[in-house]
Amino acid sequence: MSHPSEAQKFVKNENRVNWHDQSLWHVREKRDKAANLFPEWEELREKASQIKSHALSKLDYYLEEFEKNATANGIKVHWASDAIEHNEIVFNIFREHRVKRIVKSKSMLTEECHLNPFLEKHGVEVIDSDLGERIVQLAKETPSHIVLPAIHKKRMEIDELFQKHLHTQPSNGDANYLTAAAREHLRQKFMQADAALTGVNFAIAETGEFVVCTNEGNADMGVHLAPLHIASMGIEKMIPRYEDLGVFIRLLARSATGQHVTTYTSQFRKPREGTELHIILVDNGRTVQLGREKYRRSLHCIRCGACMNTCPVYRRSGGHSYQSVVPGPIGSILSPGIDMKKHASLPFASSLCGSCSDVCPVKIDIHKQLYTWRQDITRETNEEPAKQFSMKLMGWLFTHPNLYRKAGKFGRKALQMMPRWMVYNPLNTWGKQRELPEPPKQSFQEWYQQNRQKNG
């Protein structure tokens, strides 16, 4: 599989590409507005990054501290080395409780572990309760974005999907009507569930509690009704102190959607009376990534999705073209760490403009790590992928006039800002054997439009 060939499928429909591009750019703009609202934004990012670096440097200590405190709170703590262990732990708990039906709230980790097919194979009904997730579940697809799972779907497609599965009337894609239908459908599922499964946004070693953030309240609807709650978390979600939450909660929603905070920031310290609360701490390759000095900082990621919303390649090629659970810039760092061969093309699915690093709330040097991956992959395979991938990428951008115009606008900015080593390096086939001209501040088209307007 390779990103360029998958992207080709998406870019075939130029209208769709433009629509996708604009939807995400709109979210990016909302992020900017929220971030620019107060002066300590940069300080927050810096602190968040330092807290994460520190937490990773004492991760063994914090994991054990968390286990001790959570256990004292009455939470049952489990450890899973990989996806298979994770799924087995979940299923064993379910078997013990005779669980037949579960509601799940958005958890990229369970996607990563392929939990749904595993449970379904064992006769458990799994309902994804986040609306976007439910949409892609009904469509038998995977999320194309970690925060906006159904961002690639048009309202008419959702309308048809709901007619088929939820027996709605044709509504011409009326979002209010469709959401109301989903509300009724999912409320039934919440009422019938034997167990609820959630992800974890942050776990706090000091207090042995964890935090789940949603806008819909689906995680809470599930767990506060069912007699059993299992939370799955990657071990990198651990933060040391209670007060560290202040930093991360302030950054998360603003970076993700431009909201000041998610509607619900729900904190779990003890099981509800008469019920059980389990948490599974999952490695699944994270300790290996921890040992890779060059890519270690990718474990800072709090899954806000900002790097996807801003990435000119992601916006124009769609999340599915990455063929990995976490797509976009951060996914292109994480995925080759899991399977380099399979994901060799991903680090090349980037313009290296640095916009991802600029928006990242935990200051991951995303574009630099992507560049480093290119070198590693080129060294370990041969020089071909570099040429192949960047040529193909630019190839499809340039065959689409509308895309080309936008990419040009962006490219001019990027060329003004990019250091020389990035423009003239052996991997950039465009800088090879030619001095690129000084990029003009405006394209002719922009200049023409501006002046024509001025002159009336």
Add this chain to the structure above:
Amino acid sequence: MGKADILKAVKKNKPEELPIPSLDFPTSNGQDLKSLYQERLAAGGGEVVSAKDKVEAEWIVKERMGDYQYVAGAFENLNTMDLSAIRDPHELELLDMAVFEGLLGVAENGAIWVNEESLVHRAAPFITQHLVLLIREDQLVDKMHEAYKRLRSQEYGHGVFIAGPSKTADIEQSLVIGAHGPKSLLVIMLPPA
């Protein structure tokens, strides 16, 4: 497998210990927290009204509840459902409106903290069709940092910051209020104690 392996791998692969930063964000004083709160809650789809005392607050709730059949929470006179008599939270599905006292409000994002004790049932503020939260002006802090400083000493099994009605934008990014939970959030602001 599991724990021992993971800890061993972390120990082997982690970097030298790095320092943890101090978190001393200044609290902004003199800011009009009430109007900032109002603005930020509105951005999250909630509504704020002021009441001069609890009597007036009760009157506002009474007016809002109209002919709702099932109401529960802070105003005993208005309750048609007794939360403490309910054992199984599934029965809360009938709730039309729930009213709770907030324990802390955050001006920068409109969030109000409530915990299990004030909610009686964890599910109540999520499963109800409409939610009302009461908050006193002197329970407002400016930012999340201050909120967590105050919550430090609080004991809770579950607590939640609520910053608006339940909502989604998963269908072509159009905002729809009332995804799974409450279709509205009304915050009644009371004067300082």
